[in-house]
Amino acid sequence: MRYKVIAIEREYASGGREIGEKLAKMLDVPCYGEEILERAAAKTGIAREELSRLEESMNGSLLFSLNMLAGMTSGRGVDLTRAQTLALAETEIIRELAVNRCVLIGRSAAGLLRENEHTLRVFIHADPQNRLERAVRFYHCDPRTAESVLRRCDRRRANYFKTTTGVEWRDPALYHLWINSGRIGIDSAAELLCRLIQS
Template sequence: MKYHIITIEREYASGGNEIGQRTARRLEIPCYGQEVLERAAEQMNTIPERLLHLEESTSNSFLYSLSMAAKVAMGERDGLSEEGALYVTEERVIQEMALQGPCVIVGRCAGWILRERKDVLRVFIHGDREFRRTRAEKTYGIQAKDVDNILKKYDRRRSNFYAANTSMRWDDKKGYHIMLDSSKLGIETCVDIICRTAQGI
């Protein structure tokens, strides 16, 4: 393959997880998502639920965002908060996964973390609001009256988490090789494009 590692950032309910899993199955390589958090929990001697809580507080903390962004910009890693230590641990886990061989990694700033590698294909999946509303209701069982708030909540959380830990905008096209609109292309076409690009076809 031309690109051995595929990283996917995605808007909530855009189908990014499903696209990552289907891509991995077609290429016969592992797909990591929740596994990043689970391995980080093992290394930090805690449980994944605790780390999810830390990620949420990271995403909602303006002061953390300013502090972490400054440390990232200056290349500092000392004196980090618990939330900062979590990011550094996830960073290490993602680097270890990439060293183990070809894989797909969904979320958690993986593209940014592996940005120095030339064999990483960085992908962003997005979709229009109606498409995502429908997927959120059908796939995640979210009630129609709650969908819009849920979409905003998780998109904001992912955007803030990315910005806090990378000092970059989550949806900045400069951070990706491919940005795909799953609501227009469909899930399977997105998988086709990613696989063909990764294989250099």
């Protein structure tokens, strides 16, 4: 098996999380998404809710080199901001998880593991109308609110990805595969990835 880790990045309301969870069940491997944030809270001692807010507030102005900070700790005289502490904690957790077979959803895993030859990097997207309908259906909001949430969440994900990895979230060169879940469906997308991993 060439790929033992599948790192899935996804547009908001594209079904990427659901695809990742289905794929993990098919492969009988663990799936990590929100769990990474929970582990980061335990590792840093910062409340999960605050970490969630930090993720949302990260933007290009907070961009820093994780390579320069790697291996440094606040105990060695480096005063890390809470945002940097979160990013470093999540980076360490993702790299630890990637030692074993798993599916990683979001949290910049595709960018952080871009040098790992055993990681399949996938971007899940869907047509705007498909995502809007999904957001209205699954998140029980009106179309205008859903449209605003889609834009805000995608912008937040792009900012967080750029901040933590230094690369663009939607850069096609970063990914092995782009999947339009609106065109092929959630189940078919998971099955496609499963066949690819098992081939």
